[in-house]
Amino acid sequence: MNLVIREYKVEQEKEWLKCHALVYLDSNERRLERNKPKYAGKSIELIALVDEKIVGFLDIELEENPGSTCYKKLDGNGMLWDIGVLPESRRKGIATRLLNEGIRRGKELAMKRLEAWSIEPDAWKFYEKYGFKKFFEYYHILVNNREKLRIFDKDGMHIVEIYAHVMPETDLKAIIEKHQPKEILPCCG
Structure with missing residues (x-):
């Protein structure tokens, strides 16, 4: 598997939307994006590619004013808006690589804390494995x-x-x- 993690580029929106739809097809989330979300402030938008095909994504928004995006009002907050991997590419470490790279880049931009929310039990198992704690x-x-x-x-x-x-x-x-x-x-x- 030739996995590459890199920044999302706007010309990849159509392929990103297709990947996003397929990721959420078997989830409890009720969303079908028609356009890739855009963030007001600084963000980290990554894609995972295997053989030049998008198989996963991660979006983190860095909060500029404590409490404007995240629940906890702390300096250096980041909100993990989205992370997902195509069903056929799951359990291969791709989400872990995306999360690790997102956190690494976030720290370079002064992120001290990353907040995540989900209605998916499997997502919370993943988050807890990487040190996230439920607080609300x-x-x-x-x-x-x-x-x-x-x-x-x-x-x-x-x-x-x-x-x-x-x-x-x-x-x-x-x-x-x-x-x-x-x-x-x-x-x-």
Whole structure:
């Protein structure tokens, strides 16, 4: 396997989007990017290539003002927005190489701490293996019961689906009883 980790280039967006879609196909995440995310401040955007084909990616945004991106308000924060590897390329050390290179480059840019969030249990196993500690948990819920959503209709709009974050101070049992969500997924950071 001829693996190369290098910076993402804008002319690779179409291939990056294809890789991203295939990575998230078997996940709990509900996202299909139509454009690669752009970051306001400094960022580290890496791709993993095998035989010149993108098989993985990593995006870290370096926080300029404590608390503007990351939950913990500390100097030198970085947010790990995205890391993924194609299913057929997993368990070959590619994510580890991406993470290590992202952290190395982050430290060169004064990053002291990296924050990660996920609703994927396998992602947290990976993060914990590399020293990440869980410090906060909330829930992602999906409500798509039209009868339960009518109360949100307004200005001629009919809400057909809500994907929401439920914070720990909220009564999750009451939300479940009232709105009958189709999905309830813990998100840890």
